[in-house]
Amino acid sequence: MAKAWATLGVDLHVEPTGPGVRRGLTDALREAVRSGRLAPGTRLPSSRSLAADLGIARNTVADAYAGLVAEGWLTARQGSGTRVAERTLPQPAPASAAAPRTRDPGRPAYDLIPGSPDLASFPRTEWLKAARRALTRAPHDALGYGDVRGRPELRTALAGYLSRARGVRADADRIVVCSGFSDALTLLGAVLRRRGLRSLAVESYGLDVHWNLLHRSGLRTVPLPFDELGTRTDDLTGVRAMLLTPAHQFPMGVPLHPDRRAAVVDWARRTGGLILEDDYDGEFRYDRQPVGALQGLDPDHVVYLGTASKSLAPGLRLGWLVLPPSLAGEVTALKDGGGWSSGVLDQLTLAEFITSGAYDRHVRAARLRYRRRRDALVSSLATRAPAVRATGIAAGLHAVLQLPPGTEQSVLRAAAWQGLAVHGLSRYRHAAAFTEPLDALVVGYGTPPDHAWSGALEALCGALG
């Protein structure tokens, strides 16, 4: 580390022997240029003299120089030797100045926000076993660029499962695997927009994140009226497509009334309309058999949308569409050109999880656990907050707690004081809904892990009491 570097005023730490010499020298020089310790225009020692100084082979130095010339850090010109490139140095990037924040700025003690299952009950061991079986068995080409509709193993497993568990008329050829419900809805929004639709009917209550996805696709969302029997379907003039949660309205929790199921299917047949059926938590019904999917009544006019986000975990980012024949080609073509697709390993694992029966076992165990929570919620409310009426509790992972008029905001504040994260119903109401606003909490009793459940329930009762 003598003359040559002394001249440059740079101290480099380069091990003189071993396979990493060239690499070490390259990295050290690059860093010296990047940091400004070697200024633009600086002439470097010849490779011969630097090699001698460092006690390493001349070729090693020449290679390192050549690599840095190729990368643009140095320049080599006939007659002027090797120099640091003449270029304004890049300013160090401001430390995350424009970087987006993470979403988790200190969380409350208890979480009853709906939309997530109990993540602590994700069947990790069973999932890993299924992953091992699936990956061991998969043909090599399963790991390549594949069918944009998703792996055939998963589409076949879903066709069987959905037919059996949800009454869906599913053909593996018309199932398209997506990165969760949002991806599926984005895809459908794009297809509808291409077909010339400008708007989509939605329910008066729902998730604004879904409405916003549709808005991004260029579709307005027009809320259908809502009454005590659920979404009203008596006036569908001008509607060409609608998004519904027929088995379990989100968040109100009622199933679509049988007459209205009949009405929307008749409407779809009569007008060629399209129904997007969001079956987000169809597996979870407690007091009787789940209401089967609307899609079974008319697979030519209903698009079925399902997801693993409630039955397993949102982090899997796995959802699926069952498409009418008239839409299958368009959706596949759009997906094909759009770069959308899901990793095959989770797809193969879910296929194995379903066909081995592990999925059914998991859903049964989860149903039992959530049912117990629901029962605990209802009985706690009966004693601790008798003025509060729990509705929408026959199914799903959440309940609507109806509050005395005008009290939603004060209850939310009381909940925050109790360290409880929970949502009011008002945030699920479409801005254009004609429905009279109701004061209520939407309580996601599926969300907390077991160990936090009783504390969460206590905090809730405290906020309501």
Place this chain on the structure above:
Amino acid sequence: MAKAWATLGVDLHVEPTGPGVRRGLTDALREAVRSGRLAPGTRLPSSRSLAADLGIARNTVADAYAGLVAEGWLTARQGSGTRVAERTLPQPAPASAAAPRTRDPGRPAYDLIPGSPDLASFPRTEWLKAARRALTRAPHDALGYGDVRGRPELRTALAGYLSRARGVRADADRIVVCSGFSDALTLLGAVLRRRGLRSLAVESYGLDVHWNLLHRSGLRTVPLPFDELGTRTDDLTGVRAMLLTPAHQFPMGVPLHPDRRAAVVDWARRTGGLILEDDYDGEFRYDRQPVGALQGLDPDHVVYLGTASKSLAPGLRLGWLVLPPSLAGEVTALKDGGGWSSGVLDQLTLAEFITSGAYDRHVRAARLRYRRRRDALVSSLATRAPAVRATGIAAGLHAVLQLPPGTEQSVLRAAAWQGLAVHGLSRYRHAAAFTEPLDALVVGYGTPPDHAWSGALEALCGALG
């Protein structure tokens, strides 16, 4: 199975006892309605009489009826009993008439199409081990809806790896995990379009699937000229952004000449232009250290795009962006609202794979294997087809075999006769390129599994000989 069903002319198979009775009856009735065996309007026996006939509890029948009313298959009206719903029966979906075809209509014996690594060498055992460690260690909330930029574990691992292996200046906060390169490019295309760009400069040779993704985003692609030193960068008038493969031009195989690297970085600084750096196979270079990423020279104007598709497998659908601070917020916001995201389990597994050193070991082994194949290709050509010149062979998983002028199509036909799938260079040439067309094959020697490699090479030499 007596009177009641005899009346209806329907034979149902319902087990009379056990927990599945209601379910079995429901399914059987639904199927009878669906298939038309129970015609619309048919009045069903009373629950009392059917229960007696079947020897099951009356409540079970009543529940099954109620479930099917709720689903819309039956109707129940005061005074007219339970009937099959009056509705035209859905026509059975035509058997996959409009369904898209799968992409695999009988494959050739050998595959030298570029773009895929050897899928047989995917490190299944090591990957499963990493998956087990990752999933065992992951906090529960990792399985929920998370940061749209991807799991922090993976972004941190990538920041370290890319800095070390590719000279990328990466901050985990500005890394965004995507579903492969296509997803990343689609996202960037949308952001550029929103910024008002109407076109993007691309290279004269490249992948039409990428150009088409950009066209879908509303951007024209304008090819930059190409000569023996690679893509020309001397006239960038009017260019605001460009997509390049600086380390290893695809498919020509040359690195971007150092002067031109300098020129594009200077252009970007001077004009505020943006360079999208596609570093698709940056890890694979055989005769010297890989050329470092252009992004290291100017992280404020270069977006780095990487992928696991070449180093591991396309089926993982994992890619990543390293974004300049000025773009990070926009890209994250767009992704946030767009439903794009990748499964967390593969993300956690890849993070573990990288940090445990398994990724480095895998890349080293793969590099050795591909290098041997390249050497075998070059020496076979030297003896069997001396008129053919192999270029672009210093790096990557493919070579360009330059053919005598006017012979590309006939060589492709000869290859097909040999049962060999291989591409001509003409399909990688941008339609608007001014460059003189060259006759050549683009040979993906990384593609076949080991056992098929020598056969593929033999077929190739046969087609060229």
